[in-house]
Amino acid sequence: MRLAKRHRRYLDVLATQNVPIGDWTKGETQIVTDPKEFIGIERRLRATYAAQGLPAECGNVGVIWESPWFIFLNDPVLFPPRGNQSSPTIGAYNRVLFRGELNGNQSVFALLILQDGRILLNYSYRSPIRAWTLEGHGTIAHTGETIPDVLRRCVKDETGRSILSSTRLSPSNVGFVASRELIGSSVPVFLVRVGDQQGAVKDPTVNGSVALTPAELARAFTAGTYQTRDRNYLCADGYTAYAFLLARLGGHLSDTA
Numbered sequence: 001m002r003l004a005k006r007h008r009r010y011l012d013v014l015a016t017q018n019v020p021i022g023d024w025t026k027g028e029t030q031i032v033t034d035p036k037e038f039i040g041i042e043r044r045l046r047a048t049y050a051a052q053g054l055p056a057e058c059g060n061v062g063v064i065w066e067s068p069w070f071i072f073l074n075d076p077v078l079f080p081p082r083g084n085q086s087s088p089t090i091g092a093y094n095r096v097l098f099r100g101e102l103n104g105n106q107s108v109f110a111l112l113i114l115q116d117g118r119i120l121l122n123y124s125y126r127s128p129i130r131a132w133t134l135e136g137h138g139t140i141a142h143t144g145e146t147i148p149d150v151l152r153r154c155v156k157d158e159t160g161r162s163i164l165s166s167t168r169l170s171p172s173n174v175g176f177v178a179s180r181e182l183i184g185s186s187v188p189v190f191l192v193r194v195g196d197q198q199g200a201v202k203d204p205t206v207n208g209s210v211a212l213t214p215a216e217l218a219r220a221f222t223a224g225t226y227q228t229r230d231r232n233y234l235c236a237d238g239y240t241a242y243a244f245l246l247a248r249l250g251g252h253l254s255d256t257a
Contacts, residue, residue: 113252
C-alpha cells in the first residue's frame with residue numbers, strides 16, 4: 001500500500017498530539033489511525049461529495065494544507081451509530097492546529113492590569129472578520145520558552161511594558177477553547193499586572209491601546225462595541241471575555257460596577 005503525502009504527514013502530526021482518539025462505542029467521534037483504512041475512506045467520501053456537486057477533493061483525509069502558522073487536518077473518523085444503526089458511520093472532520101504546538105509550544109492569553117486597576121487592551125484590525133477589534137494580549141510560545149518567558153515577550157512586544165506579577169486564571173488542565181467546531185487547541189489564560197512605564201511596541205498587529213476600568217469594559221461587551229472619536233471597535237473577543245469573566249469571579253478586579 002502506497003500512502004499519499006497527506007496521509008504520511010497526518011500520521012506524523014498525530015504522533016505529536018497527546019489527545020484522545022475517541023471510542024465510537026461510547027458515543028464519541030473516533031479518529032481512524034490505521035493507515036490501511038485511509039484510502040478506502042477517501043474513495044467513499046470523494047464519491048459522496050462528487051454526487052452532491054462538490055469537488056471530490058473535499059473527501060481527502062490527512063493534512064490538507066499547511067502555512068507557517070496553521071495546519072489544516074481532515075481527520076478520518078467513525079461517527080457513532082444514529083437511530084437504528086448498529087455500526088459506525090465513516091466520515092471526516094476538519095480540525096485546525098497552531099503549527100508551533102507540534103513542537104510543544106503552547107499558546108497563551110493575558111489580561112493586562114495597570115497599577116491603577118484599569119485593563120489595558122489592544123486596538124487591532126482582524127483580517128478574517130474584516131473589522132477593527134478591542135482585545136487582550138496573546139501569542140504562541142517559541143521553542144524552548146517557558147510560560148513566564150512567553151508572557152514577558154508577549155507583554156514587551158505588544159505594550160513595551162514590564163511584568164510585575166502574573167496569575168493563572170484558567171484551571172491548570174483547562175484553557176480557552178477558541179472554537180469548539182474547528183480549532184483543536186486550548187489556550188491557558190493569565191492575569192498579568194504590568195508597570196506604568198511604556199516602551200516601543202514591536203508587534204505590527206497592534207494599532208494602539210486603551211485602558212478601561214472593569215465597568216467600562218463590561219459596558220463595551222454589553223454593547224458589543226467600543227466607540228472612540230475616530231473609530232468603532234468590535235468588543236466581542238472570546239479570549240478577552242473569558243479572561244474578564246474569570247478575573248471578575250476570582251475577585252481580581254477592583255471596579256466591577
